[in-house]
Amino acid sequence: MTTDAPEAPFAADLALALELADLADSVSLARFRAVDLDVRTKPDRTPVTEADLAVERALRDRLAIARPDDGVLGEEFGTEGDASRQWIIDPIDGTANFLRGVPVWATLIALAVDGVPVVGVVAMPALGRRWWAARGTGAWTTDAPGTTSDGSVEPRRIAVSQVADLADASLSFQSLAQWRDAGYRDRLLALADRVWRDRAYGDAWSYMLLAEGLLEIVGEFDVKVYDLAALIPVVEEAGGRFTSITGEPGPGHGSSLATNGLLHDRVLDVLR
Missing domain, CATH: 3.30.540.10 (Fructose-1,6-Bisphosphatase, subunit A, domain 1)
Incomplete structure (x- = not known):
């Protein structure tokens, strides 16, 4: 049976x-x-x-x-x-x-x-x-047709990276103006000085790149619950961690910080 x-x-x-x-x-x-x-x-x-x-x-x-x-x-x-x-x-x-x-x-x-x-x-x-x-259930994605070596468009499970050193991490920060208006521009620049690479991929895409293990840190301000709620299960089921810039869990704090988990506390320390 x-x-x-x-x-x-x-x-x-x-x-x-x-x-x-x-x-x-x-x-x-x-x-x-x-x-x-x-x-x-x-x-x-x-x-x-x-x-x-x-x-x-x-x-x-x-x-x-x-x-x-x-x-x-x-x-x-x-x-x-x-x-x-x-x-x-x-x-x-x-x-x-x-x-x-x-x-x-x-x-x-x-x-x-x-x-x-x-x-x-x-x-x-x-x-x-x-x-x-x-x-x-884990986190999943489908690739665009014609973008994989075998032509597959079947769902595949995704996971965050295992990068454990800020010096090897990639950061996406949305926009400098956003961080400036929140009074965090200098802290963002301090974090950018600590990481390997910084780019502003933008909006939901940054978080999905993180969930796929393609970058390690995403942060932004002036975000609402509807901007973040769908992102949280994907990031967390992929093994990442998701809080506000000041460390509170959940989507209702007006800011967001997502990481691969291994770097989260160190990023919070830099931004404090």
């Missing part, structure tokens, strides 16, 4: 999140680089496009059918419901890139339970890439 292994506790939610990502991709790609794309400026002076709004509406409509008892938090339409289970959506993370035709943007989909992100999907359809994770 054989016994099947028990299903991971959030397997069905992860499957739904991946379905939502398919839906989001179909909506966003249809308007990417459209010559008649409608762009407006929100009260906080950040841009929003018709695609941001359409993606979030589509995902909310699907969740209302698939998970009617769950809450939803989205960048464009706010919070709906107060359940312990909350879906968190950033319809297009990197709207400025999207509206300029730069392919580095993502749809971020997360499920949080009692405020803790347990499922995360990061879809970057203009690059042909996707990353996902749920608690206890």
